[in-house]
Amino acid sequence: MKKLLFIMVSIASVAWFVGCSNNNSSSGGAISYNCSYVNGACVDSYGNIISNGVVATSRVQYYDNQFYFSFDTGQYSPSIRGNMTIVNAGAYQQFLKEAMVVCDQASMWNWGGNSCSTWLQGSLQVSFYIDSSMKPYIDFRAVPGQSWYSGSAGFYTGGATLNPLQLYNNTTFNLINNSKGFELRSNGSYWNGGGLKLIQIQVDTGTLNDASFNYKLIYPYNGVATTFATGVFKRY
16 A cells, blocks of 8 residues: 655654653663553653653554545545444544535535535545654545535535644643553644544554554544544554
């Protein structure tokens, strides 16, 4: 599978190394914290991850999709499948409408390529990377189903269309499930209605040292945080 290209975010290099201990003293030139190892991570008393295995010294990145689409060439290949499955169509269409603003933006009617039902027949690509800063960079890219026409009627109701939707400023990494797994969290962009809604990527069991793990994508639907997709993230 062709690797997804990221827009690189420059991050100042970390000139010190992190060590974990049960006291405040430093040893061997490393900075020492009051923390303990939980799920392979050095976690302080506030639940903040100081380091997590390979993440302390390098960047790891993961990716999944429904099927392959190249944003560079326009190659559309539904036969090349990823591991993602849409499990709640309504919640997914709400995510497309609010967080990405790619469909259902006219107040009266939307059809063809302007309808979220058409995008439901397409593909979603999601990826993220984390480096020593432990701050996730999340990338969503949506592809509509093939449609030969599109149209809308009424007033435009949305904000900025963001495809890809790239989240970095408000993202966090959190341990969940008694530290057996983790969650990436971010509000959407404040350029559109998605900025008011929480986007969650949950991994019930897994660490950033793993080559792959199961995940859930969660977005509010009818006022309730709802899983709209599941799949398997693979490192690349």
